Amino acid sequence: MRVILRTAVAPPPAVVMAGFTRELFLALAPPFPKLRLVRFDGCRTGDQVEIELDTLVTKLRWTSLITDAGVQPDGTHYFVDEGQVLPPPLRYWRHRHLLAPGPRGGCVIVDDLEYRTGFAALDAVLYPAMWAQFAWRQPIYRRWFNKQ
Template identity: 45%
Template sequence: MHLLLKTSVSQALSAVWAGFDRSLFNRLSPPFPPVEVVRFDGCQTGDIVQLRLNFLLFRQDWISEIVDQKSSPDEIYFIDQGTQLPFFLTAWHHRHRLLRNPAGGTIVVDDITFRTPFLLTDYLMYPLMWLQFAYRKPIYKKIFSGN
């Protein structure tokens, strides 16, 4: 399944990139399931991000490796690839793109491809995944408001 969400923010590309740190990552975590950041190396190739999802009766680890990162004057991106995923996912590829907006500011793009164990659950998970990432839009806008 493929998700693509775009959020326009008012800060410049370099400022938004500088803000992609552990603090932002903590703020982007949705209310459910609660997420503990166990490890956050950063957003550079080879870095590891480990999350612990708390489903109340049990916990699941989610480990991703940053497999690519590139910068140009008009775009900065990094890709996290799931290496250990919670039970409901079999594949995860998330390209975080920061695009210079010609009108000013930056466009934050979450470009995600995921799979679950079954095609039917791909479709059932799609709206849940969309909500988890749509939740980030007002947070991006607030943090990167330029104020």
């Protein structure tokens, strides 16, 4: 299943890319499940991010590896995180972060996420929650980057 959300911010892509820090990662965390950041190496190829999700019933580990990062010829900065250890029911996770030049300057942050559980019906049931988790980020991105 695929979720794509776009958020326009004022700074150019290079500035936005530099702003993808540990502090931003924590600011983007939704209120539930509670997240504890175990490891954050950064957003370059080979970097890892590990979190622990507290669902109130159990604590679940999530580890992602940055498998690709760079700058495209059009000036789009990007990095891709892929799930290595995923909480159930997820079996596959690939999140492309694209920081594209905006049509009138600035940057368009594109969250392009693909996930699978192994059951198409469950993927569809989870879609509204996945969409909401990333829509949650949009006003945070705007506040974070437009203050600069």
